[in-house]
Structures are given as structure tokens and as C-alpha cells.
Amino acid sequence: MTQDGRRLRGLRSREAILEQAVGLASVEGLDGLSLGRLATATGTSKSGFFAHWRDKEQLQLDAVDWAARQWAERVVAPAMRAPAGVRRLFALHEARLTFYGEGVLPGGCFFFTVQAEFDDRPGAVRDRLARAMREWQEFIRRLVAQAIAAGELAESADVAQLAYEIDALGEMVIIHSRLHDGAASLVHARRAVLQRLRALCPDPTLLPED
Amino acid sequence: MTQDGRRLRGLRSREAILEQAVGLASVEGLDGLSLGRLATATGTSKSGFFAHWRDKEQLQLDAVDWAARQWAERVVAPAMRAPAGVRRLFALHEARLTFYGEGVLPGGCFFFTVQAEFDDRPGAVRDRLARAMREWQEFIRRLVAQAIAAGELAESADVAQLAYEIDALGEMVIIHSRLHDGAASLVHARRAVLQRLRALCPDPTLLPED
DNA sequence: CAACTATACAAACGATCGGTCGTTAAGATA
DNA sequence: TATCTTAACGACCGATCGTTTGTATAGTTG
Secondary structure, three states, X not given: OXXXXXXXXXXXXXXXXXXXXXXXXXXXXXXXXXXXXXXXXXXXXXXXXXXXXXXXXXXXXXXXXXXXXXXXXXXXXXXXXXXXXHHHHHHHHHHHHHHHHOOOOOOOOHHHHHHHHHOOOOOHHHHHHHHHHHHHHHHHHXXXXXXXXXXXXXXXXXXXXXXXXXXXXXXHHHHHHHHOOHHHHHHHHHHXXXXXXXHHOOOHXXXXXX | OOOOHHHXXXXXXXXXXXXXXXXXXXXXXXHHOOHHHHHHHHXXXXXXXXXXXXXXXXXXXXXXXXXXXXXXXXXXXXXXXXXXXXXXXXXXXXXXXXXXXXXXXXXXXXXXXXXXXXXXXXXXXXXXXXXXXXXXXXXXXXXXXXXXXXXXXXXXXXXXXXXHHHHHHHHHHHHHHHHOOHHHHHHHHHHHHHHHHHHHOOOHHHOOOX
């Protein structure tokens, strides 16, 4: 094995640093997060980072990957345990709301903060971010298409349109809940998608009533 | 008059600086925007700012007010020219989409970027921002309530719920259009709100078909 | 054991940050 | 004309930024 004690220790601290970095970046962004503060937060020294990453951009790129992995484990994976169709689609929305509601990340959502930061700034971070978001939206669209194919959503439904609405209503929770009452926006986001799906679903037993 | 030529010149440069500041902040945020770059962008010197503002936070607060005034003129005012009711509600949504689509601000939306920046950071800027956003949401709710009172929306409609959805679908345009195809998200946002309102509106002639 | 590698550190670098200070030029006031 | 006010400036300050350098140390390999 190539993972001897040396590398294992390195990987451990690398993971710990990335976890802290994603958490802090969900609050202050990837650029607002300085190496100095990240160092004190992880209990290490500033220069120690350059043993793991060539420069700050490499750390930012790995942070994006780490956040995407976390999202896959805590949002996508729970939804995939629900049966395919409209139930899986709604389970995805609920898993996202649970992720926000539990406060897994101190800033609510890593991707929301970092998108707002990098959407107008060309570079490798923006490109990787755009790829991650594109994959996420394509995943939603795939679930919508599956639900239509299974006959659990009306064929008149526009896949891209419905996916856009579900994503928008979920994302908005972050914007609203940070400056105002978070619980209310969670309820609104859940009900909005639920009513939208129930209106399109021929079998009312597949979705909760409220 | 207290506005002699001296003060008038000061007011002019003050307005010019604020306009530049709001435009730049819509891209890089209010903190990411440094006084040095703002100085070169306005063709003045860095120290010249401190003749107008005590420190950076005062400039940020005035920038928030300036952006709110711009929003009132370019989004709220056009909507108020439409007849009260569901038409005014949809006119508000369309005015917002036009504001985004025309690219009035280089970053798309000042409030989106600055909210993401300050929502977790206590202070005067966050407070003024929260107040502006609360007034905006209350304004949407007022238009919804008016439409219901006028009999142009079903009484079963939940005011806060519908206002949340309209706001979410509009705001999402900024997130989507920056990293992906902007035209598509404008169409999705428009259709989503239009269909939602048409489903609740007893008079189909009040709203466009598509 | 010796040679090597990877982790981690302290110290310092130039650049840039927000902010201060003293000064200049021009309009307003008397 | 003499006096006062204010917009605007250049030069500079301490702090912090990302980054480089050199070094000490612990684990791996021959």
C-alpha cells in the first residue's frame, strides 16, 4: 500500500483542513476566507498549507470538490434511497431542505455563497463551479424525466421548466433564512414544490398531503 | 439655497462615485470592492473619498441606499404604472426580469451579491440590507393581497406563500444566468410565475397567454 | 544504520488593504 | 480685497494578504 503512516497523517490533516475550509467558505466565501484565519481555525500554521497545495487556488478547487462530495452524500444519496419517480424527486427536495435546516454548514450553503462570489470572475474555480452546478441541474432534470416516463407526472410537464422551479424554490431558502425567519422559508419552499408536484401527479397517494 | 457651486460639484462626484460603487459591488461585493480600485474606476484619488464619507462602512451604507433607490425607480415604479391587481403583480415580476435582462448592473443584481456577502456578518450594513429586503418582500405581499381583495386571485391563495414563490423564481435568474444560459432562465422565470398566477386568476384576459 | 521523503514550522517578502495627515486650489462670504 | 470653507490630492502609516525560503522532525526505505 502507498498509504503508510506518513501519508495517512497527511491525508487526515488534509481532510480536516478541507472540512474547515468548506464550512468557513459557506460563510465568508472562498476568497474572503484567508489562509491566516484558516490556519488558526485548524490549529496549524499558515505556511503548512503549501505542503498540501501549491497555492490558494488549488485549495479552493479541492474545497469545491469536497463540498460537492458532501452534497452527494447528504442530499443526493438519501434521495436515491426513495423509489424512482415523483417520490424520489420530492425526496431530493426534502433532503436539501433538511441539509439547510440542520445547519450542517455554518453559512447554510457552500455553493450559494461561492457562486455569488465567482459567477463574474473567470478562472479555474468558476469553471469547476459551473461544472458542478450543471451536473446538479442535469440530475434534477433526469429525476423529472424519470417521473414523467413512469407516468407519475403529467406528460404536459416541461422538464427544464419544472427542474428550474424546484431548484429555485430550494435555493431561495438560503437567501431568505439568513436575513429573516428561517423556519418560515423552509415551510414555504416545501409547500411550493409539494403543491406543484401534486398538481401534476395523477396518483395522489404518492405524495404527502401537506 | 445651501447648494452653491461648491456643494453642487461635491454632490455630482458623490453621485458618480456611488453609481460606480453599486455597479462594481454587483460584481465583486461591497467588501471585495476596494477603495483603490473604486478610485481608479472613478478617476479620482483614494483619499478623496474621505471628504465625502467618514470610512468605508459609510460608503457601503450609502451604496445600499443608492441601489434601493435605483430598484425603486427601475422595478417598482414601472409596476405601479400598471393597474392594481394581478396585472400589477405580474408587471412587477416582468420589470425585475427586464432589469436583469438589460444588464443594467454589470453583476446582474446588487442585492443578490451583497446579501450573500453580508447575511452572516453582523453590523450596520447587514441591518440596512435586511430592512431593505424586508420592505421589498412586504411590498410583494401587499400587491398579492391587493390582487386577492380585487377578486383577481383566488381567495384560497396564501399571501406569504405566493409572494415567496414569486420572489424566489425571480431571484433565481441571477444565480442561473451568470453561470449558464441567461436567456433560458429568463424564460423559465417568466413562465413559472405566469402559469402560477393564471392558475389562480378567475379572469384569463388579465394576463398574457404566454 | 544511513539516506531519503514528507509534514510542518517560523520568519520574512512584496503587494495591497483601509485609513490618516498636511497641503493646495477654488468657490463663497464679508 | 481678506477670510473662511470644502473638494481633492500625494505621501505615508500599520495591518494583513498570499507566498517564498530555510529548517527541524518524524516516518519510510535501502
